[in-house]
Amino acid sequence: MLAKRVKPSAPMDLDHRGRDWYVDKAVTFLVFMGGISAIIFIIGIFIFITKEGVGFIAGPLNVREFLGSVTWRPTSAQNPMYGVLGLIAGTASVTGLAMVVSVPFSLGAAIFIGEFATGRLRESLKVLVELLAAIPSVVWGFIGLSIMNPLIIDMFDVPVGIGVLNSGIILGLMAAPIMTTIAEDALRAVPDTYREAAEAMGATKWQVIFRVVLPAGKNGLVAAVLLGVGRGFGETMAVLMASGNAIQIPTSPFDSVRAITATIAAELGDAPVGSDHYRALFTLGILLFVVTFIINLTADLVVKGARRT
Amino acid sequence: MTYSEGDVGVSGQSLMFAATPLNTRNRRIQWLFRALFGLMTLILVVPVGIIFGVLLVRGGPAISFEFLFSYPSDGMTAGGIWPALVGTMWLVAVSLIASVPVGVAAAIYLSEYAPDNWLTRGINLAIINLAGVPSIVHALFGVGAFVIFAGFGTSILAASLTLAVMTLPLIIVATRESLQAVPMAFREACWNMGATRWQTIRTVVLPNAISGILTGVILSVSRTAGETAPIMFTGAAFFFPFLPTSVFDQTMAMAMHLFVISTAVPGVPDELKYGTALTLITLVLLMNAASIWFRSYLRGKKKW
Numbered sequence: 001m002l003a004k005r006v007k008p009s010a011p012m013d014l015d016h017r018g019r020d021w022y023v024d025k026a027v028t029f030l031v032f033m034g035g036i037s038a039i040i041f042i043i044g045i046f047i048f049i050t051k052e053g054v055g056f057i058a059g060p061l062n063v064r065e066f067l068g069s070v071t072w073r074p075t076s077a078q079n080p081m082y083g084v085l086g087l088i089a090g091t092a093s094v095t096g097l098a099m100v101v102s103v104p105f106s107l108g109a110a111i112f113i114g115e116f117a118t119g120r121l122r123e124s125l126k127v128l129v130e131l132l133a134a135i136p137s138v139v140w141g142f143i144g145l146s147i148m149n150p151l152i153i154d155m156f157d158v159p160v161g162i163g164v165l166n167s168g169i170i171l172g173l174m175a176a177p178i179m180t181t182i183a184e185d186a187l188r189a190v191p192d193t194y195r196e197a198a199e200a201m202g203a204t205k206w207q208v209i210f211r212v213v214l215p216a217g218k219n220g221l222v223a224a225v226l227l228g229v230g231r232g233f234g235e236t237m238a239v240l241m242a243s244g245n246a247i248q249i250p251t252s253p254f255d256s257v258r259a260i261t262a263t264i265a266a267e268l269g270d271a272p273v274g275s276d277h278y279r280a281l282f283t284l285g286i287l288l289f290v291v292t293f294i295i296n297l298t299a300d301l302v303v304k305g306a307r308r309t
Numbered sequence: 310m311t312y313s314e315g316d317v318g319v320s321g322q323s324l325m326f327a328a329t330p331l332n333t334r335n336r337r338i339q340w341l342f343r344a345l346f347g348l349m350t351l352i353l354v355v356p357v358g359i360i361f362g363v364l365l366v367r368g369g370p371a372i373s374f375e376f377l378f379s380y381p382s383d384g385m386t387a388g389g390i391w392p393a394l395v396g397t398m399w400l401v402a403v404s405l406i407a408s409v410p411v412g413v414a415a416a417i418y419l420s421e422y423a424p425d426n427w428l429t430r431g432i433n434l435a436i437i438n439l440a441g442v443p444s445i446v447h448a449l450f451g452v453g454a455f456v457i458f459a460g461f462g463t464s465i466l467a468a469s470l471t472l473a474v475m476t477l478p479l480i481i482v483a484t485r486e487s488l489q490a491v492p493m494a495f496r497e498a499c500w501n502m503g504a505t506r507w508q509t510i511r512t513v514v515l516p517n518a519i520s521g522i523l524t525g526v527i528l529s530v531s532r533t534a535g536e537t538a539p540i541m542f543t544g545a546a547f548f549f550p551f552l553p554t555s556v557f558d559q560t561m562a563m564a565m566h567l568f569v570i571s572t573a574v575p576g577v578p579d580e581l582k583y584g585t586a587l588t589l590i591t592l593v594l595l596m597n598a599a600s601i602w603f604r605s606y607l608r609g610k611k612k613w
Contacts, residue, residue, distance in 0.1 A: 024505040031422060034414025038435040038481065041474050045442060048453035108349030116343050117350075125350060127601055132357055134597040135590060136535025137444075138564045142571050142586045143360055146579070176353055206339040227441070234443025236538040241572060261445045261538075268448075268542050273457065285449040289442060296441040300434065 049289060053282030056082075060276050061283070072247050072263070074277040075270075082280050084287075086247040090257035093250050094239055095232040097168025102176040103225055109176075110183035110224070115209050126184075133177035137237040144170040144242025158254045160244065165253040167242035171232050179228040186220020186303075187213055219302050226299040230292050236261040260284050364587045371584025380550050385574050390585055395552050396465075396560030397592075400540065401533045403469035403556055404476065409526060411473075412480030416522075419481070420488035421510055440478035444538040447475045451543040466556040468544025475539055476529040483528065487521020488514060520607045524600045531596035535589065537564040547573070563589045 060082070069083025113125045144166050152161035190213050198212045214221070244256025245266065258266075264281050271278040328336075379389035415432075423429040451471030461467040491514050499509040515522075537545075545565035553560040567585045570577045 020505050020508065024507045027507040027510075028422065031414045031418040034411050035418030035423060035432055036428075037411050037415055038432055038439055038477065041477065042435040042439050042442075044454060045439075045446065045450040045474075048458065049446065049449050052449070052453050105349045105353050108346045109353050112343075112346035112350045116346060125354070128354055130601060131594055131597055132354070134531055134535075134593055135357075136537070136564055136593055138535065138537040138568050139586055139590050142567055142582065143364075145571055146582065147360060147363055173353075173356065180353070204335045204339050206342050207335070209342075230441050234441070234446070236443060236445040237568065241568070261443055264445045264449065265538055265541060268452070282449055282453070285446050289446050292441050292443055292446075293438055296438050297434070300437055 046289060049282050049285045053279055053286050055274075056276060056279035056283045057286075059279075070247065070249060072258075074267070074280055080276065084260070084284065086249055087258055087260045087263050087284070089249040090243065090247070091233060091239075091259040091261070093164050093257055094167045094171055094243060094259055095229060097164055097253070098171035098175055098232045099225070099229060101169060101172035102179065102228065106176045106179035106224070106228065107183055107221060109180045110187060110221075111209060111214075113180070114184040114187040115205070115213060129177045129180050132173075133181065135174075137174065137235060138241075140170050140174050140238040141241030144238060148242065152254075156254065160254070160256065162242050162244045163254050163256045164243070164250050167239050167244075167257075167259075168253070170238050170242050171235055174235065174238060175228040175231045178231055179224045182224035182227055183217075183221050186217045186224060189220060190216040219305055223299040223303045226295055226302065230295040230299070233295070234261060234288060234292050236265050240265050260288060264288075361590070364583055364590065367579065368583030368585075368587030371580040372587065376584055377588070381548070385548060385570055386577050386581070390563065390566060390588065392550055392552055393561040393563045393566040393585075394588075396545070396549075397534050397563045399465050399553055399556075399560055400469050400472060400544070400562055401530050403465055404472040404533050405526065405530065407470055408473035408477050408480055408529065412477050412525075413484050413522065415477075415481045416484030416488055417510060420485050421506065421514065436478045436481055439474070440482075442475075444475065444536060447471055447539045448542055450474070451539055456543055461557070463542070463546075463559055464544050464557045465553055465560050466544070468540040468560075468562075469556070471539045471543045472533045472536060475536065476532055479529045479532060480525050483525020484518070484522045487518040487525070490521065491517045520603065524604050524607075527596055527600035527603070531593045531600070534596070535564055535593045537562075537568050540565060541568075563592070 060080075062082075065081065065083055067083075068085060069081060070086040070089075071081040071083045072086060073079075073081040109125075109129070113122055113129070117125055144162065148166045148170065149161035152158065152166055194212050194216055195208050198208045203211065239259045240262035243259060243262060245258045245262060246256035247258045247263075248255065250257050264284055267277070268281050271281055376389045377394065378391050380391055382388035419429065419432065423432070448471065451467060451474075455461050455467035455470050456463055459467075461470075495513050495517065496509050499513045500506075504512070540562055544559055545562045546559040547565075547569055549559050549561050551558075563585070567582070567589055570585060571582050
């Protein structure tokens with residue numbers, strides 16, 4: 001089949017530049033353009049959100065108010081205030097609770113799936129975790145609103161069930177499958193010869209895991225947790241629907257909070273294009289972009305560091 | 310299990326191999342941790358089973374032929390989800406048309422051409438970061454780049470392109486993996502016949518990797534269908550009870566519809582909300598299950 005398509009060139013003409021040669025060059029160029037598309041898009045994202053947000057950073061932004069005030073009142077006609085402290089507290093409390101809930105379970109599940117479970121059980125657990133990761137965030141938000149909300153009201157006898165606790169648990173359930181998958185990959189990347197060497201010394205399975213596999217896969221586990229934090233930090237719909245959306249620094253797990261992502265999602269539709277409010281929301285976008293960029297970069301470096309040793 | 314030989318001596322016949330207190334202790338610790346981690350896995354998986362059960366019980370009765378194929382009525386408090394279903398299909402189709410060629414090209418470059426240099430490292434870093442950018446930031450990008458700068462307005466085109474940028478890393482990574490799984494010897498055999506690089510890729514590498522690529526595409530379809538934030542401001546309408554006729558129309562979408570009826574519209578019966586959530590989650594999970602099944606089927610069929 002192939003022979004038919006490759007045109008035989010003249011016997012001595014090894015530099016023959018026929019149609020195939022030009023097609024090959026053209027494809028090389030096209031494929032290269034595709035290759036750098038990821039870089040183009042990541043730079044494009046930064047440029048476009050900065051372009052809209054820079055008018056706010058250069059203009060009405062007051063750094064002390066921005067980072068030091070809880071008052072986010074962008075629509076006020078007389079005295080708009082742009083304090084993001086409350087929003088940062090919202091994101092931090094929800095993500096923090098989510099991590100407290102999900103990190104131990106994710107790592108435990110990763111160890112169980114990767115080291116203890118075998119055969120069918122292992123395969124089905126992996127498939128199950130993969131399916132969990134696929135549930136859309138808006139469905140999680142709906143679950144928080146419709147199932148968790150009455151549950152929390154009943155269990156703790158509080159008037160409102162949406163808040164830090166609700167969105168933290170939802171976010172934890174969302175981030176857990178991703179952390180489990182990445183952590184399990186990290187454990188699987190530990191060479192079997194390590195395990196065999198330890199077993200040959202008479203170590204039990206648990207000793208192998210605790211003394212050999214976990215230390216060797218440590219960096220991968222840290223990266224898994226970091227990526228989980230990144231996921232929680234950037235999650236929008238579930239937090240928007242399950243956190244209650246009152247801008248404040250929470251003092252109890254039942255308090256309603258508003259995350260940075262949720263603020264953009266809730267307000268962008270009402271902010272006139274080009275207004276200070278609109279630009280302030282893009283500035284929040286820059287903040288999100290930069291922080292997730294740093295988290296992803298760190299996770300990548302941590303993994304690379306593991307590979308080098 | 311290195312310690313299990315010791316079990317022989319428990320009956321007392323061969324004291325040489327009897328379990329020492331250390332053996333027993335080790336075995337107990339092992340059993341304890343196995344149970345602990347097994348329990349953790351269970352705790353992770355069970356609530357989701359319960360949640361799916363609740364969705365099924367409360368949403369199941371709502372799902373009927375009429376629910377799926379009729380328009381919402383009475384200010385979205387009754388009727389069906391047909392325009393949202395069709396809208397989601399539009400969004401998925403248009404975003405695939407944009408993302409698959411670019412994603413596959415990128416993967417071909419990374420797997421077949423890219424030298425190990427700073428540019429390739431940069432591309433890989435960009436892919437990781439693109440996958441990690443919060444969906445609401447993608448939405449901001451979509452508003453800035455496609456709705457305003459490119460002048461598409463809030464339309465299916467703008468929303469689909471935003472979704473395409475978001476799912477691009479997924480397609481690149483899946484395609485690159487399946488390209489790299491094709492053994493090097495296949496390529497070398499082809500080059501030795503005098504084929505150019507592209508001829509090799511077209512006639513040998515891609516046909517052997519196509520099923521892996523499809524798996525990635527199906528996954529990105531499921532991801533695209535479930536996303537809400539990126540389309541909220543770029544093309545998904547609150548309520549638009551017509552079927553879109555061109556890519557410059559706005560449209561309803563399943564995920565957006567679920568968000569709207571569960572937060573913004575008062576008086577929507579629970580049954581309708583659960584029905585919509587169940588339809589969406591079934592759609593997404595079916596697609597994922599298909600891709601997982603496809604992948605394990607391929608693994609069994611692999612010739613090399």
